[in-house]
Amino acid sequence: MASGDPIPFYLRQWARRESTFMPAFATYSRQLALMCLTTRVRNTMCHYHSRHTSSKYGNDHALNDKRPHLKVTGVAYPRTAVSKQVKEEDDDEEEDDNDDHGTENEVKAGTALHCGCWTDDALLDFYLWKSTTAESPSTHALDGWREDLLDPRQRAFVSTAFVEYSGLKVNGMYEVDLQGRKQNTEKLLRVQLNHIIDTSLDGLDADKFRKKHNL
Numbered sequence: 609m610a611s612g613d614p615i616p617f618y619l620r621q622w623a624r625r626e627s628t629f630m631p632a633f634a635t636y637s638r639q640l641a642l643m644c645l646t647t648r649v650r651n652t653m654c655h656y657h658s659r660h661t662s663s664k665y666g667n668d669h670a671l672n673d674k675r676p677h678l679k680v681t682g683v684a685y686p687r688t689a690v691s692k693q694v695k696e697e698d699d700d701e702e703e704d705d706n707d708d709h710g711t712e713n714e715v716k717a718g719t720a721l722h723c724g725c726w727t728d729d730a731l732l733d734f735y736l737w738k739s740t741t742a743e744s745p746s747t748h749a750l751d752g753w754r755e756d757l758l759d760p761r762q763r764a765f766v767s768t769a770f771v772e773y774s775g776l777k778v779n780g781m782y783e784v785d786l787q788g789r790k791q792n793t794e795k796l797l798r799v800q801l802n803h804i805i806d807t808s809l810d811g812l813d814a815d816k817f818r819k820k821h822n823l
Contacts, residue, residue, distance in 0.1 A: 620644045624658050627737050627753040634738035637784045641731050645721065651689040654730035655737060656757050657723035662687070663760045667724050682725065682760025689722040725760055729767040732778040733758060736766075775803025798823070 615633070623633040623644050633644045646652050656663070665671070665681035721727055737753045744751075758766060771777060779786065780796055801823065805814050817823070 615640075615643055617648050620646070623738075624655060625755065627755075631738040632783075634734045635782060637782050637788070638731065638779060638786060641734055641782075642727075645730065645734065647689075649690075651723075652721040652727075653689065653723045654721055654725040654760070654763075655734050656760055656763070657687075657721075657725065659757065665759075665761050678761070680761065680764055682729070682762070682764035683723070684726045685720050685724040687722070687724045728778050729763055732767050732770065732781075733763045735778060735781060736770075775800045775807075 619630070620633070620643065623630050632640075634641050642652060645654065645658070647658070663681060663683050665675060665678055665683070667683035667686055668679075668681050669686055671678060671681065719727055721730055737757070741750050741752050743749070776796065776799065780791065780799065783791060785791055802818075805817055805823070808814075809817060
């Protein structure tokens with residue numbers, strides 16, 4: 609395509625707006641998910657900041673004066689998004705990504721997005737938002753997140769709990785790995801099993817358990 613992107617901007621935009629639209633955009637690969645979190649002028653923005661200019665909590669280096677007791681905001685660094693990084697994509701859709709409210713500070717390469725959020729937290733949030741449904745225990749109706757979002761601070765707790773209890777990180781959840789190879793499901797299950805063993809048993813007992821069960 610003329611813009612150089614495999615996915616047109618308007619499709620990326622709709623993928624961020626509606627949880628049920630093209631869930632594979634968030635679950636197939638890290639590269640594809642990051643592409644969907646990339647704005648028209650090539651800023652990378654987490655799902656929350658693609659709709660909101662700032663967080664009510666500030667960021668971890670500039671806490672909100674109204675909430676001085678909070679030490680973790682979910683936004684790791686100050687915002688670095690700029691309004692004109694490269695030539696904009698040719699698209700008639702209106703941008704909703706708040707590109708023009710940033711500075712020109714250098715972002716930590718690969719670890720944070722231009723909105724200041726930790727990349728892996730943002731990708732896990734996007735993955736779960738696109739792939740998770742909830743069921744009513746009374747009516748058994750199923751529903752997705754639709755347009756509901758976690759704010760960055762809520763996201764930080766959800767991400768921490770998910771990684772701590774599952775033993776999985778977002779890179780291990782995609783259909784393909786960073787080299788474009790199909791993920792090994794058996795390997796991922798072993799990672800989870802070993803995590804459960806390590807968190808449930810002391811070191812020596814964990815080794816004995818693995819030896820006994822050939823793990």
